[in-house]
Amino acid sequence: MLVKKRGKQELRSIWDWRITAVAAFLLVIIGLLGISFGPINLAFDQIFKTILGLPNGLTEQERSVLIDLRLPRVLLAALVGGALATSGAVYQTVFRNPLADPYLLGAASGAGLGATIAITNAHGNLYGLLPVFAFCGAILAVLVGFFISGKFFAEPNSLLLSGIAVGSFATAIQTYLQQRHSASLRPVYSWILGELTAASWRVVAWSSIYIFIALAILFAISKQLDGLALTDEEAYSLGVNPNQIRVIAVIAATLATATAVAASGLIGFVGIVVPHLVRGVSHRVTNRALPTIALVGAGFLVLADLGARTLLSPAELPIGVITAFVGAPFFLVVLRRKRLVNQ
């Protein structure tokens, strides 16, 4: 009895789950805002009435907007935000580098090449397969980096460098293809800036499967991930096999990233700003924070997408512009506070 209680107390000192509860609550509020606002504003009470099947709900057209457009878009934003923020945090831990982001290992360039191949295809019939191409491109780029670095994860830095080289190589081919097909510049450009305009239930369905699997794995190994902060010798003495954990972590984080990129293009900055924000605000560096980071990432992207849909309404603003425009200054404030605390 006493042992159990002490275990709980210890856990609380590592991570305070009340922070997670606050993050979840905020996500719900932001989600409701995201569902309600747009070129066609839907009243909260009418949304609830419609969902509960009561009279005086939304009109037929508003219902269709809510169910076919809003809900999948808000859900996709949440999924992508959660996936990118969590993978960012995991990459930062694995590479012991605060600047690591989900696109570090060439996933972004690989996905970019895949997407460009789909868009510039001469017959134009590959466009529907764009997510598949982007997904395969991201996975392939990371795999190639993986095998070229040879020693796998004994040296995270060599993996990082080969990832950067593979990324540059993929970018070179992508730029060449783009140059050869100038008519496809705009679609490629808007894909690179990231967009949730293609959200549909089908996209939500397949992306949620991969993202949930990846996040479940990462959450499950969050305790062992903390062991990576130690030297490898110390980690071994605590019963953690650092190489094994690094391999699992990078595979799962890459799966999440590739899925997010395939569903929404290259949305930047979420993977850097959200982990640092959560760690900065909570004053904790543990990976027990991963579920909270996922929730905050989800909320951040739903909010950014709300901006993308409303700021220039009825036109669309690329979501990547908002994540970086809002994220960067926010990030700098957190960084500065952290530095002051450290002094």
Added chain:
Amino acid sequence: MFKKIIGAVSVLVLLTTVPSYAATGDPKRIISLSPSATEDLFAIGAGLQVIAVDDLSNYPTSAPITKLSAFTPNVEAIAAYQPDLVVLNANATKAQDIQSALEKLKIKVFVEHAPNTLADAYSEITALGTATGNLSKAQMVISEMKLKISKIIATAKRHKPLYIFHELDNTLYSATSTTFIGHVYADFKLVNIADKAAKADDAGYPQLQSEYIIKTNPQVIFLSDAQDGVTPAAVAKRAGWSGISAVKKHQIVALPKDIPSRWGPRLVDFYQSIATAIGSAN
């Protein structure tokens, strides 16, 4: 009646004109790096003076298509053809540098600016006529275009406002009334739903939201992305679009390939496509 006679006469003249070899001093080795200029040059009778056109100049089929790029022109590749006049688009990569490099090689350069209005398109044809020694034929082409277009607009006259959506690609980019394409729709007095989003893009090509299109309920949808594989059936299946008037009444028009993005004599065909669509929407 009088207009009809002029029209008939100008058609006759067009048909009987023998390709006249340019007078001395006129360029005899022209390279066109603009698909629209290529169409203009062949229509005004300068076709025989053209020795090479860029890789996108696919009309008319008699144009000597090459691998030259209009988007990223290469001075050496152009010079290898020993041209005496090069038509260059002002939006080509480093257009000014390319122009001065060619001029250093004593090659004349005709810089073409993408037109904003029909009048701009006509003045390009006139300018090409002057530059190539085909001015009178160029003027005939213009008067014929003017006649046909005004006729098409007159027959498509309607009294109630008609809401239209011009789709550039399947991510819902569109063109406002300030653009060249937009001016064509404005000539028919159609209500362009992209205009509400004009502030989003200074060039007049905003990306619209699906919801906004559902809300404004356009009566005709024009697909200039039909050439990229977008079909009316695919548009009808988009989430939430089944209630849109254009979808319900099957008023989704697949525009012919290249026509909406060229400002040459085939503009008449673009006007005709729109007129036909309006006619069946009535």
